[in-house]
Amino acid sequence: MKGFDFEEERIKQEITKLGAKRVLLQLPEGLxxxxxxxxxxxxxxGGIPIISADPCYGACDLASTDAERxxxxxxxxxxxxxxxxxxxxxTVYVEARAxxxxxxxxxxxxPLLSEFRKxxxxxxxxxxxxxxxxxxxxxxxGKTVVIGDAGRINYAGQVSGCDYSNVRSIVNDxxxxxxxxxxxxxxxxxxxxxxxxxxxxxxxxxxxxxIDDEAQRILKQRWACIEEAEHASAFGVLxxxxxxxxxxxxxxxIKELAEKNGKTxxxxxxxxxxxxxxMEFPTVDAYVNxxxxxxxxxxxxxxLKPVLTVNExxxxxxxxxxxxxxxxxxxxx
Amino acid sequence: MKGFDFEEERIKQEITKLGAKRVLLQLPEGLxxxxxxxxxxxxxxGGIPIISADPCYGACDLASTDAERxxxxxxxxxxxxxxxxxxxxxTVYVEARAxxxxxxxxxxxxPLLSEFRKxxxxxxxxxxxxxxxxxxxxxxxGKTVVIGDAGRINYAGQVSGCDYSNVRSIVNDxxxxxxxxxxxxxxxxxxxxxxxxxxxxxxxxxxxxxIDDEAQRILKQRWACIEEAEHASAFGVLxxxxxxxxxxxxxxxIKELAEKNGKTxxxxxxxxxxxxxxMEFPTVDAYVNxxxxxxxxxxxxxxLKPVLTVNExxxxxxxxxxxxxxxxxxxxx
Numbered sequence: 001m002k003g004f005d006f007e008e009e010r011i012k013q014e015i016t017k018l019g020a021k022r023v024l025l026q027l028p029e030g031l032x033x034x035x036x037x038x039x040x041x042x043x044x045x046g047g048i049p050i051i052s053a054d055p056c057y058g059a060c061d062l063a064s065t066d067a068e069r070x071x072x073x074x075x076x077x078x079x080x081x082x083x084x085x086x087x088x089x090x091t092v093y094v095e096a097r098a099x100x101x102x103x104x105x106x107x108x109x110x111p112l113l114s115e116f117r118k119x120x121x122x123x124x125x126x127x128x129x130x131x132x133x134x135x136x137x138x139x140x141x142g143k144t145v146v147i148g149d150a151g152r153i154n155y156a157g158q159v160s161g162c163d164y165s166n167v168r169s170i171v172n173d174x175x176x177x178x179x180x181x182x183x184x185x186x187x188x189x190x191x192x193x194x195x196x197x198x199x200x201x202x203x204x205x206x207x208x209x210x211i212d213d214e215a216q217r218i219l220k221q222r223w224a225c226i227e228e229a230e231h232a233s234a235f236g237v238l239x240x241x242x243x244x245x246x247x248x249x250x251x252x253x254i255k256e257l258a259e260k261n262g263k264t265x266x267x268x269x270x271x272x273x274x275x276x277x278x279m280e281f282p283t284v285d286a287y288v289n290x291x292x293x294x295x296x297x298x299x300x301x302x303x304l305k306p307v308l309t310v311n312e313x314x315x316x317x318x319x320x321x322x323x324x325x326x327x328x329x330x331x332x333x
Numbered sequence: 334m335k336g337f338d339f340e341e342e343r344i345k346q347e348i349t350k351l352g353a354k355r356v357l358l359q360l361p362e363g364l365x366x367x368x369x370x371x372x373x374x375x376x377x378x379g380g381i382p383i384i385s386a387d388p389c390y391g392a393c394d395l396a397s398t399d400a401e402r403x404x405x406x407x408x409x410x411x412x413x414x415x416x417x418x419x420x421x422x423x424t425v426y427v428e429a430r431a432x433x434x435x436x437x438x439x440x441x442x443x444p445l446l447s448e449f450r451k452x453x454x455x456x457x458x459x460x461x462x463x464x465x466x467x468x469x470x471x472x473x474x475g476k477t478v479v480i481g482d483a484g485r486i487n488y489a490g491q492v493s494g495c496d497y498s499n500v501r502s503i504v505n506d507x508x509x510x511x512x513x514x515x516x517x518x519x520x521x522x523x524x525x526x527x528x529x530x531x532x533x534x535x536x537x538x539x540x541x542x543x544i545d546d547e548a549q550r551i552l553k554q555r556w557a558c559i560e561e562a563e564h565a566s567a568f569g570v571l572x573x574x575x576x577x578x579x580x581x582x583x584x585x586x587i588k589e590l591a592e593k594n595g596k597t598x599x600x601x602x603x604x605x606x607x608x609x610x611x612m613e614f615p616t617v618d619a620y621v622n623x624x625x626x627x628x629x630x631x632x633x634x635x636x637l638k639p640v641l642t643v644n645e646x647x648x649x650x651x652x653x654x655x656x657x658x659x660x661x662x663x664x665x666x
Contacts, residue, residue, distance in 0.1 A: 024602065032613035036567065036599050048585075050572065053603040053610050065398055066574050066602055070581060234369065239383065241399050248403055252381075266369050269357065269399055270386040272605065277386050280365035 003204075004031070004096045004126070006038060011076060012045040014092050020074035023047040024067050024089075028056050028079040031096060038078075047074070055272060057292065058161050059083035060244030062091065081125045081154040084244045095125045098203070102130040102180050103137065105201035109178055109208035110141045112199045118144045120174035121157055122167050122190055124181045127203070128155040134180055134201070146170045159186050161294050164193035164332060171196065184211055188298060191215035193329040218298060222330060225306040229316045232285035232306070234264040236278070240291025241271040247290040250310065254288050257317050275303050288313040293331030336537075337364070337429045337459070339371060344409060345378040347425050353407035356380040357400050357422075361389050361412040364429060371411075380407070388605060390625065391494050392416035393577030395424065414458045414487040417577045428458045431536070435463040435513050436470065438534035442511055442541035443474045445532045451477045453507035454490055455500050455523055457514045460536070461488040467513055467534070479503045492519050494627050497526035497665060504529065517544055521631060524548035526662040551631060555663060558639040562649045565618035565639070567597040569611070573624025574604040580623040583643065587621050590650050608636050621646040626664030 015023060023042050027035055032053075039049035050070060052063050059080035067075050067089040075091040082093050113119055119138055121131055135145045149156035150165035157166060159179075167177060167190050176197040179187040182204045191198040191211050198215065201208045229235075235258045237251045251267055258265035266284065270277060273295045278287060286306040289296060296307035309331040314320050320328075348356060356375050360368055365386075372382035383403060385396050392413035400408050400422040408424040415426050446452055452471055454464055468478045482489035483498035490499060492512075500510060500523050509530040512520040515537045524531040524544050531548065534541045562568075568591045570584045584600055591598035599617065603610060606628045611620060619639040622629060629640035642664040647653050653661075 029613060033615055035614060036597075036616050039599050048600075050600040050602050051614075053569075053571070053601040053613065054574070054605070055610070063602075065402070066604075069398070069574065069579065070572070070602060236386075238386070239403070241387070241402065246402065264369075266372050267381075267383040268386040269383050269396075269403060271399075272387070277388070280362060280386065281368060281384075282366055283369050 003098055003100050005099060006034065006078070006096060007094045008038075008041050011038075011041060011092070011094065014076075015042065015045040015047045015074065018074055018090060020090075021046075021048055022070065022072045022074075023049050024052060024063060024070065024072040024075045025049055026052045026056055026063050026075060026077045028058075031079050034078075038076075042076075057294075058244070059093070060162070060292065061242045062087065062244065064088045064091075064243055079126075080160070081158070083153075083160070097129055098126040100203045102127060102134055102201065102203040104206045105203045105208055106134045106137045106178070106180065108206070109199050109201040110138070112208055112210060113138075113141075113143065113176060113178065116143070116175040116197070118146065118174045120146050120148060120167055120170050120177040120196070122148070122159050122177055122179050122186075123157060124160070124186055125155065125158055127180050128158055130180060130203075131157045134178070138178070146173050159190060161185065161189065162292065162331065164189055164329065167194055168329065168332065179211075184214060185294075185298065187211040188215055188218065189294070192218065192297070193332055195326055219326075221300045222297070222312065223322065225300055225308060226312055226315050226322070229286040229306040229308055229313070232263070234266070234283055234285050236266050236268050236281060236284040236287045238273060238287055238289045238291055238307075239267055239269050241269055242291065245291040251290045254290065254310065254313060257313075257319070258288075261317055273307070278307070279304060297331060336431055336433050338432060339367065339411070339429060340427045341371075341374050344371075344374060344425070344427065347409075348375065348378040348380045348407065351407055351423060353423075354379075354381055355403065355405045355407075356382050357385060357396060357403065357405040357408045358382055359385045359389055359396050359408060359410045361391075364412050367411075371409075375409075390627075391577070392426070393495070393625065394575040395420065395577065397421045397424075397576055412459075413493070414491070416486075416493070430462055431459040433536045435460060435467055435534065435536040437539045438536045438541055439467045439470045439511070439513065441539070442532050442534040443471070445541055445543060446471075446474075446476065446509060446511065449476070449508040449530070451479065451507045453479050453481060453500055453503050453510040453529070455481070455492050455510055455512050455519075456490055457493070457519055458488065458491055460513050461491055463513060463536070464490045467511070471511070479506050492523060494518065494522065495625060495664065497522055497662065500527055501662065501665065512544075517547060518627075518631065520544040521548055521551065522627070525551065525630070526665055528659055552659075554633045555630070555645065556655065558633055558641060559645055559648050559655070562619040562639040562641055562646070565596070567599070567616055567618050569599050569601050569614060569617040569620045571606060571620055571622045571624055571640075572600055572602045574602055575624065578624040584623045587623065587643065587646060590646075590652070591621075594650055606640070611640070612637060630664060
């Protein structure tokens with residue numbers, strides 16, 4: 001796969017340094033096709049590679065438990081920056097930085113930012129090295145550029161699927177955001193977490209566009225989900241089983257809150273939050289998801305029942321208003 | 334849910350006896366709708382119930398690791414008999430015996446067995462208590478009835494999704510098998526493991542029918558998968574992550590055998606063997622499944638590439654012939 005730095009030399013060195021035999025490779029869906037090729041690299045370095053074939057959407061899903069059960073000496077986790085604090089099995093993160101240039105896409109974004117003077121800049125870990133270059137282009141176009149650093153994740157300006165603390169930290173300092181990267185997922189996260197106009201500069205497609213209409217559509221869907229959940233009498237509270245998605249105490253608090261409001265509530269432990277899995281419980285009317293807040297958010301129509309974030313459930317429970325939710329962000333904590 | 338014994342009194346007693354607080358309920362798909370009702374029973378007994386919402390196809394999938402991570406005091410596993418030897422978390426098996434009577438379905442099966450004098454009787458754990466009654470009906474109809482007991486699983490005459498040792502132990506003593514239970518899955522397992530005519534007596538639908546045409550159709554599909562895999566150059570060897578499905582040493586042996594035959598082979602760790610998961614690796618031509626042998630067997634068309642059982646891979650490797658495979662069984666070890 002061209003366009004990403006898989007740091008093969010560093011991988012070999014880590015294997016040698018640790019004398020690792022069994023090596024588990026974990027890759028997000030977009031990079032999984034590279035698994036077999038990277039396995040060969042590991043084999044040549046003296047390791048026995050095992051590729052994780054289960055879905056992986058973030059470093060919150062680090063396969064430590066699987067690794068322990070397979071007697072793994074080293075996990076190589078690709079495509080995400082370190083997230084969990086404790087790694088029971090030695091772990092190397094290969095962030096898979098993109099080698100694509102961002103200039104053309106950022107240049108194309110400039111006209112879309114014409115109404116705004118102060119622009120917040122954000123990206124995923126794949127493009128953090130391109131932020132300086134993007135900033136320069138925007139400054140040259142007369143913009144004041146702000147790159148947020150709330151200190152919660154690894155790099156200034158970085159956003160992840162569920163962490164928008166960096167953009168939220170500068171929300172009062174900017175009029176709009178420019179996100180650099182492919183796909184709509186992270187840009188939507190920025191728009192939904194900040195309620196600010198958000199433009200995507202996609203370096204792969206070399207184009208720029210606004211995500212605001214889509215963010216508005218999702219907000220309407222979320223409002224409909226919240227309204228539907230207000231009529232629910234039985235709630236299912238989802239407790240994630242992935243390493244960085246396990247929040248049992250929060251789930252217990254939500255169950256208590258639901259019961260205080262005269263509702264019935266059940267706790268469900270779950271690894272992959274799939275529509276089929278939730279449909280197995282016909283007596284449950286709506287779910288509250290304490291695991292990965294993004295799972296249902298962008299595509300509620302896949303799920304036949306409302307699947308709310310914790311913050312959305314607070315609106316259902318009357319703990320705070322829809323307006324406060326928009327201010328807090330749909331899924332930030 | 335009527336028709337099953339959920340042993341609620343025993344559940345309450347076990348919770349009291351252990352002083353269990355956090356209780357994990359694990360149910361197979363067919364019984365999952367009962368989860369919330371059973372959770373209420375546990376709550377009344379002083380426990381904090383958490384329902385596992387992940388798929389569960391057998392006691393091989395005992396949620397011990399999940400339970401450890403959630404600080405569970407007691408697992409209640411429904412619908413399957415005990416299978417794994419070691420349970421790191423205290424576990425109670427509620428086999429969910431069916432309360433339906435089998436007489437009518439067995440009576441209807443008698444004419445379908447007219448050509449056979451010696452009949453093997455088999456069922457799932459749900460109906461083992463009905464075997465005596467079924468035997469009586471068959472004996473009255475002039476049959477010699479044999480119920481196998483290879484000593485590998487819990488009850489004489491019992492079959493599970495992947496264990497047909499009881500019927501295989503009497504394969505030379507009978508001319509046909511009568512399976513008592515709902516659905517085709519276990520009866521197909523009997524037909525494919527024994528190559529004997531197999532009749533289903535379904536007590537829920539109160540009817541009897543032969544599974545032989547379907548078994549023949551599956552055999553043809555399997556042969557086609559084996560032929561396709563003979564042209565594969567890169568194999569993926571699947572290592573299961575579920576408690577009773579983890580066979581890394583076997584996977585390593587298969588990789589070695591593939592390489593001995595001039596093929597490339599990669600190891601993949603996987604929890605849920607879903608078609609989408611296997612399609613993430615376009616450079617892999619065929620898979621060998623050391624986890625749950627039934628996953629791909631009955632529905633190969635769901636998978637876009639051949640997914641072979643270990644025994645089927647032995648045919649591909651020339652270790653033994655198709656005829657030997659039929660004698661050994663497609664997926665028995």
